[in-house]
Amino acid sequence: MSKSSGQPPPKAFDAMGFATRAVRAGTERSQFGEHSEAMYLTSSFVFDDAEQAARRFQNQEPGPVYSRFTNPSVQMFEERLASLEGAEDCVATATGMSAILAVCLGLLKAGDEIVTTGSLFGATIQLFDNFIKKFGVGVRYVSLTDPSAWKAAITPQTRLFYLETPSNPLTEIADLEAIGTIAREAGVITVVDNCLCTPALQEPLRYPIDLVLHSATKYIDGQGRVLGGAVAGPTHLVHEVRQVVRTCGPSLSPFNAWVLHKSLETLQIRMRAHSESALVLARWLSSQPAVARVFYPGLASHPQHDLAMRQQSAGGAIISFELKGDSPEVMKQRAFALVNAVKVFSRTGNLGDTRSIITHPGSTTHGRISEEARQRAGISQGLIRLAVGLEDVADLQRDLEQGI
Ligand SMILES: Cc1ncc(COP(=O)(O)O)c(C=O)c1O
Structure with missing residues (x-):
């Protein structure tokens, strides 16, 4: 995109701090010199002449063509997120x-294999098992927390390691250094x-990812x-994914891109505030007699607390905990009672x-996967997930207290 005078080049802020990049990177001004980024709600772009149209379509001249693959609002979001990552x-x-699907379509072919883990978002497991496998790609599940299992699962067909952490x-934690190193040595993309x-x-x-x-x-x-x-990473890999987006069309809308671009400006302060409140609630939940276990990486009792605190600057917003109960039915009954009792969440x-937000994963986010996959993921009927927001933490604690 052409820039108004005084506009820094796209990578000008990359050496600066996170907060600076979050508000400054990926800003493109139009000839009007707007301070807050404009929103480009248009499906296509006009050309000065037929020659320019031909050059733009053949990638011989930079500049927007059609919003499925070149929209300035989307590009600003992409540049800012690339800078932050x-x-x-x-x-x-x-x-x-669609980001996960585009990675699979862009980087895999029939005969390839993915090594992944049962500790994944439910729809990701469904995408792999119900769709990706249909196209002749093998999927192997290993323990997220055991790097040696990832190594043992590699075959000559392995092309991709796919994981979430936490x-x-x-909130299980993957050792990014160990798993990334294993992948690099085997020529596998992580x-x-x-x-x-x-x-x-x-x-x-920052790791071999x-x-x-x-x-x-x-x-x-x-x-x-x-x-x-x-999806962010080196240009040669992102290019393969971008080709899928361009051709198959799971493109971000300019409106959503503009909203997300603005949201990045407050990401750091939001994530710090979420994490502070989550730690308070996780500690309090750990002391509750009705609670069997609390899963939160910021707690010293988390089995991978040290690894989490090496890789993460804070524990994040997600806490899960298991309510006590003699049978899956009793646990589910108690979990449903708590979900129904809260007034603030x-x-x-x-x-x-x-x-x-309060969720019962066993009947919602992980409700459509098989019982076997649910057990592999460790999702019991007594499990509750909290996504801690930005309310006063005392109000959240009181809300859970009256429900528990
Ligand atoms: C960890 C994780 N990855 C991917 C997704 C899928 O994202 P979307 O709902 O934007 O398609 C989710 C959704 O909840 C998620 O929790």
């Missing part, structure tokens, strides 16, 4: 799921879903308004909002 390049997608909902931490708390590309993936719907928006996704399946 420390990535060379980034491509935005309509949703987090995992949703149990993809990390950084949805729960965001680059404000964790930068996977190739691609970072996002459901921008979650903390990048952080206010429960729009859907979006993104919202009963909704999303996460990544200013408003705190």
